[in-house]
Amino acid sequence: MTIRTNTGPAYRLQLVFDAGPTMSMWRPLLRRLRQSLDHDGPFEGATVSVLTADGTVRGRQVEDDRLVTLVLSDCSGPQWYPGPAGERWYETLRSWARVRPVAVVQPLPERMWRRTALPGTPGRVHAPAARSANSGLTFTAYDGTPHAGADSIPVPVLEPSSVWLENWFTLLGTGGTEVPATVAFIPQALPAEETTSPARLTAEELVLRFRATASPEAFRLAGHLAAGVPHLPVMQQVHRSVETTPCPSHLAEVILSGLLRAVPGPPGTYSFREGVASVLLRTVPRSSLSRTVALLRRAEPSARRPLVAAEASRRLR
Structure with a gap:
């Protein structure tokens, strides 16, 4: 994919690959995505971390005021659902989203997202400033659906294509920007485990x-x-x-x-x-x-x- 980016500040990228049980087939996409982002993205450096099925993140953790995070996941492993692994992973995801830009790159086509733990809602998302943390974003659904609650944090969900990534880069680089996006909300607490199976x-x-x-x-x-x-x-x-x-x-x-x-x-x-x-x-x-x-x-x-x-x-x- 070829990504067009506006000139602006360079960021450091944390690319998190979900290594859960349903993600093995997407390893080639991880390589292609990293190559595209290294070549065309607004990043001057990148690290790769691994999200495991037990909800822990492994790899070198970099703290930088220019850091942004992309999570490559089909949002279908046990760490995305209620349970100990989910509690562990969502606590980490919330801690990142409070202080930096975070988005999920979803390898599945959008029509399949409703089957995952992070289906998302289409609408428009507004960033008050360049490199706004997710906790500072404002989202308006196209259908007027209210979001999940005052304490929940919006996270853009992206297809791995140039159009979706370019919209997110615009959100990163320009204050006062509003772009079309599909957004999921990270709740303050996970619901009880499902009984249907x-x-x-x-x-x-x-x-x-x-x-x-x-x-x-x-x-x-x-x-x-x-x-x-x-x-x-x-x-x-x-x-x-x-x-x-x-x-x-x-x-x-x-x-x-x-x-x-x-x-x-x-x-x-x-x-x-x-x-x-x-x-x-x-x-x-x-x-x-x-x-x-x-x-x-x-x-x-x-x-x-x-x-x-x-x-x-x-x-x-």
């Missing part, structure tokens, strides 16, 4: 719920992923075979759908919830399924374990 739904209900909201590409991909072991490298291999130009957001739709649950292992290790794979496989034509199974079987000699799901083998008998 995908685990309470049947396999058929989970698949029907996903089909009602998913893109056609994501739903087709989910059926093919059910043919294999749902670990991220295997899922990416199947994705490349199903789509000529695979879009990471389609795979992200499946991972965030509730059809899968994280299991012990390296980041990106999942299993389908009980009965879901069987339901999904019934949505895939037999000829297409056989091609996916053949692909996985060719890859099996280099794998430590079988890559083809037992359900898929049974369906092809």
Whole structure:
């Protein structure tokens, strides 16, 4: 991406990469984003920190009166939801937003943000001065919706594109500026943990719920992923075979759908919830399924374990 910036003061950038369980596929984006910001952004230096699933931030912490923070996250890991990890992370995020500019770069397309912990509201945001801390921003929603409360702090949520980033840079560099933005609010305290869970739904209900909201590409991909072991490298291999130009957001739709649950292992290790794979496989034509199974079987000699799901083998008998 090419970013146009107005001349103005140079800042130091703290780029925070969320290393939670759903973020492995976005590591290439981190590299591209840092390269673009180093080359085109209004920054004279940058550090990279890592946000872990337990809500802690690791890496060298720099204190500078010119520091601004960008968090690259799909806002879907456990540290974004009520619980000990969430309390730890939101306390850190609030402490930053009180004293400096902070924004979240969301790799998912805007239509998917409502499924995350930080959906945001579109409107216009006003900064009273250059490099205003988030606590000094004023936000007006397009639909007139009141924000989350007097003690909550607005945080711009950005797509990783030049237009969104340029608007934020304008907000940083010019006092009295108002720009279009999607904004989420950091509450003073997190709500109680949710009692509803995908685990309470049947396999058929989970698949029907996903089909009602998913893109056609994501739903087709989910059926093919059910043919294999749902670990991220295997899922990416199947994705490349199903789509000529695979879009990471389609795979992200499946991972965030509730059809899968994280299991012990390296980041990106999942299993389908009980009965879901069987339901999904019934949505895939037999000829297409056989091609996916053949692909996985060719890859099996280099794998430590079988890559083809037992359900898929049974369906092809």
